[in-house]
Amino acid sequence: MTLETHAAADADPQPAGRFRYEALADFIAGLVKAGTLPAGSRAPSLREISTQHRTSLSTAVQAYRLLEDRGVLEARPQSGYYVARAAAALPLPAPTRPPLRPAKVAVSGLMLQLLENASNEAYVPLGCAIPSPRILASPKLDRILARTARTKGAQLNNYSPPRGEPALRSEIARRAMRFGQALPPDGIAITCGCTEALALALDAVTEPGDAVAIESPTYFGLLQVLRMRGLRAVELPTDAATGVVVDALRDVLAAGRVRACVLASSFQNPMGFTMPRANRLAVLRLLAKHRVPLIEDDVYGDIHFGEERPVPFSALDRHDNTIYCGSFSKTLAPGYRIGWIVPGRHMARVLESKFASTLATPVLTQVALAEFLSSGEYDRHLRRLRREFADTLERMSRVIEQAFPPGTKISRPAGNFVLWVELPRPVDTRALFGQALKKGVCFAPGVVFSASGRYAHCMRLSGGHGWDAGVEKGLRALGALATRALR
Numbered sequence: 001m002t003l004e005t006h007a008a009a010d011a012d013p014q015p016a017g018r019f020r021y022e023a024l025a026d027f028i029a030g031l032v033k034a035g036t037l038p039a040g041s042r043a044p045s046l047r048e049i050s051t052q053h054r055t056s057l058s059t060a061v062q063a064y065r066l067l068e069d070r071g072v073l074e075a076r077p078q079s080g081y082y083v084a085r086a087a088a089a090l091p092l093p094a095p096t097r098p099p100l101r102p103a104k105v106a107v108s109g110l111m112l113q114l115l116e117n118a119s120n121e122a123y124v125p126l127g128c129a130i131p132s133p134r135i136l137a138s139p140k141l142d143r144i145l146a147r148t149a150r151t152k153g154a155q156l157n158n159y160s161p162p163r164g165e166p167a168l169r170s171e172i173a174r175r176a177m178r179f180g181q182a183l184p185p186d187g188i189a190i191t192c193g194c195t196e197a198l199a200l201a202l203d204a205v206t207e208p209g210d211a212v213a214i215e216s217p218t219y220f221g222l223l224q225v226l227r228m229r230g231l232r233a234v235e236l237p238t239d240a241a242t243g244v245v246v247d248a249l250r251d252v253l254a255a256g257r258v259r260a261c262v263l264a265s266s267f268q269n270p271m272g273f274t275m276p277r278a279n280r281l282a283v284l285r286l287l288a289k290h291r292v293p294l295i296e297d298d299v300y301g302d303i304h305f306g307e308e309r310p311v312p313f314s315a316l317d318r319h320d321n322t323i324y325c326g327s328f329s330k331t332l333a334p335g336y337r338i339g340w341i342v343p344g345r346h347m348a349r350v351l352e353s354k355f356a357s358t359l360a361t362p363v364l365t366q367v368a369l370a371e372f373l374s375s376g377e378y379d380r381h382l383r384r385l386r387r388e389f390a391d392t393l394e395r396m397s398r399v400i401e402q403a404f405p406p407g408t409k410i411s412r413p414a415g416n417f418v419l420w421v422e423l424p425r426p427v428d429t430r431a432l433f434g435q436a437l438k439k440g441v442c443f444a445p446g447v448v449f450s451a452s453g454r455y456a457h458c459m460r461l462s463g464g465h466g467w468d469a470g471v472e473k474g475l476r477a478l479g480a481l482a483t484r485a486l487r
């Protein structure tokens, strides 16, 4: 069906007494209902729709406004119209309840298996939280890197200054200003990814044997960083919507059990939560009161699906008690290994540790990245990335709703590109992991996200690859395996 069957002149009532824009709106609503335009996906642009249906632009605008009023489409400034997300059919994962005791960090043997298999192209890549090179590709960055190597290669074949390249630090400071982080470029030190930033932060404020409060579940790389330093972990209970349970942190701090606390700034990996502002402020107050520094990990902050980038803890912290860690690994260039740390009063200690760990961060990539950031291209790149990840997670959620067993729960992140899935017990995702590999699918089993072997009934699924038929097939295969495990 096309609209031509309906319409003569834009504002003329149709034979059935309807205006043309109403017929156009019904046509689009039909596409949404049929699944041709899935929830969360981008609707055709106004120009496309008016050309395709030979209507004026103002008719298309009227139709889209009507669909907005009906809750079928939603407008996102500077980005166009999107199909509104349907009310989620599956509940959020249950709040977690780890014991509030410091314990040695046990890292599951499955973690190495996961890392080995995650980059194997033979598998559907739902395992590691790595964006696909296709999605990250920026021809402009490639060109800048090539030109920088050609014109300044010899000159840049050197150690960078201890804090890293000044031009890159200036660009990072300029961006941070936008979300309320007032940073002098000299307050930033460039690191080899966020991993090194986290390690340097921990080295600055802890000694081996100390306990560190962390979210439970948490990113498994952090568990390794803790373990390799002989640090113990206190796993904090979390809620899939609001993050760390503030009362639990209060108890842990009151017991004087921890020397530092590591939290995600937003879109936590793996649960996806962003702590509400009031909870962040409460956390900052508590930590300052007990003189326990906060180390925040903000690798996902730029991948926000809503309009506003969440404000990191450090931008809210009046006590100078937060060490900020970030990187470009999830948004642009994991292979460049460029991150940064804002260590506040711990800068000297951090620079000493940096010297001892990697001495300096490679210069060529820092200089190229600085030029790329100053070109303005990064913002365009991020807009595309956010659209693609929002769309992918939406589609993945819909398939999980259809293909996973009754009782399944999933996270609803407002940014990032991973989903946390809680399966009905007694499904054990450790067993499912091997079975899934045999079916050609890799995912991250829940236990790798806990310092104490929890979450065997959970899994994390990465949408970093983007959406395609292979991902859909892989998800359906996982759903079938989980359903079988329950029989």
Ligand SMILES: Cc1ncc(COP(=O)(O)O)c(C=O)c1O
Pocket: 129, 192, 193, 194, 195, 196, 219, 221, 269, 297, 299, 326, 327, 328, 329, 330, 334, 338, 339
């Ligand atoms: C929460 C979190 N922090 C840090 C990292 C590692 O970042 P980088 O590659 O910059 O070292 C990851 C990678 O998965 C992550 O998910």
